[in-house]
Amino acid sequence: MTPKRLLPLFVLFASLALLVSACAPPPPPSAPAAEAPAAEAPAAEAPAEAEQVTLLWAFWGSPEEAKTHQMVADAFMAEHPNIKIETMVEPWGDYFTKIQALWAGGDPSVIPDVLFLWPTPRYAAEGVLENLQPWIEKTGYDLSDYWPALLESAMYNGDVYGLPRDIGLEVLYYNKDIFDEVGLEYPNDSWTWDDLVAAAEKLSIPGERYALAMEGGKYQLWVGQNYGSILDDMRNPSKCTLTEPAAMEGVKFFADLMDKGYAMRDADLSQAGGDTAVFLSGQAAMIIQNSSRVSAFNAAGMNYDVEVVPIPKGGQRSASAGGAAWVMSAASDNKEEAWTFLSWLQSTDGGQRLYTESGEIFPALQSTARSDAFLHQDKPPANRMAFLIEGENAKVGRFGYFPEWGELDGSIISPAMQRIWAGEASPEEVLPALCEQVDAFLAEHGYPK
Amino acid sequence: MTLPSEHHRSWRRWRPDQQWEGYLFILPSFLGFLVFVIAAVLFSLGISFSHWGLTGFKEWAGLQNYQALLRDPVFWRALGNTLFYLITIVPSQLVLGLAMALALNQALRGIGFYRLIYFMPVVTTIVAGAIVFRLLFSAQGPVNSFIEGAAALLGFGVEMPNWLGSTRYAKWAVVFLTLWKNTGFTMVIYLAALQGVPRELYDAAHTDGANAWQRFRNVTLPMISPTTFFLFVFQAIGAFQLFTEPFVMTRGGPANSSLSVVQYIYFAAFRDIRMDKASAMAWFLFVFIFIFTLIQNRMQQHWVYYETSE
Structure with missing residues (x-):
């Protein structure tokens, strides 16, 4: 147990080391420095603007993603010589703890001016985010270019607090080789649930290949397609609606796919390395996932394409309108410049194009x-229109846009659903008790407000 | 006879004139303790009685955070899981650790090597261990393959569960990891205790005709009971504070079936940004452990044998 007692000490030193290392590296010198002499000419004409403003820009991501971000920052600085962007990057697992600690510390000199954040309403409720509504109105920034319902994910009390960078909507990826091998026609945009089940029956080989791999956490897609919902109102809920027939059918559809051995169980999927791994290895013939997998499948040279997700007869397309957003810290000392950067990031000629061309996102605009x-x-997939069709029909429903959603979903809803995905209990057994718990939670926290 | 003990006493004599030097010696570490432990702990007590958000104090809450805790089914679930860890891990660790210590308390050639092997998990990084165990206990992993293979050899078929994907078995995988990790520590402490048992007692028992089991039961066990008590209290506290093992292996799932209280504290603080709820849970757990340890302390007179107390 002695090592355990040393753990806090180790954590302390490790975090100190992290802090020091995060502060230590000097700002990336190469590109901006080369740009600087050229920038001096206009600066001389307008002495008031000669002072260079530095913005601290924070995001999470892998080293490759960090490279794209840096490329975006360089492009912005080339256009705006009076603004210098310093970046702060952390892996996903550490990012939020770090940002929270900076905000809790309250020192504006180390709090990033512009940040990548999710979920926006949670942080807006804590009062650490700048309300962007006045800036949007002042500069006439165009909100109508966003996919329908997407901005909802970044709103709090009716005001926009963040600008979503991308929209995480799912499409159906299918492995053409496996379809050819089985002699099945490729999916098309008129496929229904019945077509999916019929294809799944032919595609799956017990103990060897699954027709479909899809994370359990995405179950709301089926619920929404069938006109069901998790809560009666995802912004100001009064009750859980998963027990209503439409929602129950959606959950059952997914559970049946697993029970029949067509879809991988959630635990098996994560142990096998996630949907990317099983699709690459041919262990799953189809996956339902957002655009983030495209680069991996292209890099592996797979023979695949995408299609819209099949819907029930008479159902609706119901992609989830949500994505991490760029926000501005309320503690920023340079809000004018931060807004310039933020609105540039979210413009077709600025950041959106660069991120989209990098192949990492499906853009919010x-x-x-x-x-x-x-x-x-x-580059593949050929049928990129599928993303557009899902985007046009994107809806609110996957996430709650009230501050306690993370706790409600993380501690109560998702754990209960896991029992269904594990095949330990049927939706009829789980959902009524779950809804009681959800209703009690909502009442406890004073909803509806 | 009296001389050494007199000398002994004078060596320990109270010297008030040197007191300040003593305090000076402990000052650096005491300052650190004061700031990073005492102050932080008392601060969290204050947080637990207030509404506390990301940026700090909002308003006083009285007992509201604690009352909400009592109504929170997930908290009770986590507490139940933690008690499960306690009653499975602590006794098995004591029994296994003692068995290993008895086996290794012999003058064999290369005994140091065996002791090293059994102690190695204790100094292994727990995260690395947890990742290996996750692979071992996966649905088609080595553990299941081995048991299925062994059963097939014996002529019957067993269907092994997907340990980490099952609400019934995920806890057990966590238990096995914790045992693997910590039993070596128990063993080492027991080894030291066994070597402290005077040989004369065994010789006397032997002369009186006690067999091996009787010698173990009536000499060894009473003589090492203070060590057992220490290990029991120490490991019970460790089990109450279990965090890394379930966090890395299962993240508390599936369906909160392996969620420990400390893990729930972590989620409340850093996932849900509820420092007030997290602090209230931490204090609740502290009081719980405190009462539990107090009871243990009271109970020890019934089974712990101290040589000096006669």
Whole structure:
């Protein structure tokens, strides 16, 4: 047990080391420095603007993603010589703890001015985010270019607090080789649940291959397609609606796919390395996932394409409108410049295009998605229109947009659903008790407000 | 006879004139303790009685955080899981640790090597261990393959569960990891205790005709009971504070079936940004452990044998 008692000490030193290392590296010198002499000419004309403002920009991501971010920062600085962007990058697992600690510390000199954040309403409720509504109105920034319902994910009390960078909507990826091998026609946009089940029956080989791999946490897609919902109102809920027939059918559809051995169970999927791994290895013929997998499948040279997700007869497309957003810290000393950067990031000619061309995102702005940056990349998948169709029909429903949603979903809803995905209990057994718990939680926290 | 003990006493004599030097010696570490432990702990007590958000104090809450805790089914679930860990891990660790210590308390060639092997998990990084155990206990992992293979050899078929995907078995995988990790520590402490048992007692018992079991039961066990008591209290507290093992292996799932209280504290603080709820849970757990240890302390007179107390 002695090592355990040393753990806090170790954590302390480790976090100190992290802090020191996070502060230590000097700002990336190369590109901006080369740019600087050119920038001096306009600066001399307007002495008031000669002072360079430095913005601290924070995001999470892998080293590759960090490179894209840096490329975006360089492009912005080339256009705006009076603004210097310093970046702060952390892995996903450490990012939120670090940001929370900075805000709790309250020292504006180390709090990032512009940050990547999720979920926005949670932080807006804590009062650490700048309300962007006045800035949007002042500069006439165009909100209508966003996919329908997407901005909802970044709103609090009716005001916009963040600008979503991308929209995490799912499409159906299918392995053409496996379809050819089985002699099945490729999926098309008129497929229904019945078509999916019929194909799954042919595609799956017990103990060897699953027709479908999809994370259990995405179950709301089926619920929404069938006109069901998790809560009666995802912003100001009064009760859980998972027991209503439409929602129950959606959950049952997914559970049946697993019970019949067509879809991988959630635990098996994560142990096998997630949907990317099983799709690459051919262990699953289809996956339902957002655009983030495209680069991995292209890098592996897979023979695949995408299609819209099949819906029930008479159902609706119901992709989830949600994505991490750029926000501005309320503690920023340079809000004017931060807004300039933020609105540039979220413009078709600025950040949106660069991120989209990097192949990492499906953009939040419709104009970017419909431009060459997304549609006419000479890389698979061929049927990129599927993303656009899902985007046009994106809806609120996957996430609650009230501060306690993370706790409600993380501690109560998702754990209960896991019993269904593990095959230990049927939706009829789980959902009524779950809804009682959810209703009690909502009452406890004073909803509806 | 009296001389050494007199000398002994004078060596220990109270010297008030040197007191300040003593305090000076402990000052650096005491300052650190004061700031990073005492102050932080008392601060969290204050947080637990207030509404506390990301940026700090909002308003006083009285007992509200504690009352909400009592109504929170997930908290009770986590507490139940933690008690499960306690009653499975602590006794098995004591029995296994003692068995290993008895086996290794012999003058064999290369005994140091065996002791090293059994102690190695204690100094292994727990995260690395947890990741290996996750692979071992996966649905088609080595553990299941081994048991299925062994059963097939014996002529019957067993269907092994997907340990980490099952609400019934995920806890057990965590238990096995914790045992693997900590039993070596128990063994080492027991080894030291066994070597402290005077040989004369065994010789006397032997002369009186006690067999091996009787010698173990009536000499060894009473003589090492203070060590057992220490290990029991120490490991019970460790089991109450279990965090890394379930966090890395299962993240508390599936369906909160392996969620420990400390893990729930972590989620409340850093996932849900509820420092007030997290602090209230931490204090609740503290009081719980405190009462539990107090009871243990009271109970020890019934089974712990101290040589000096005669």
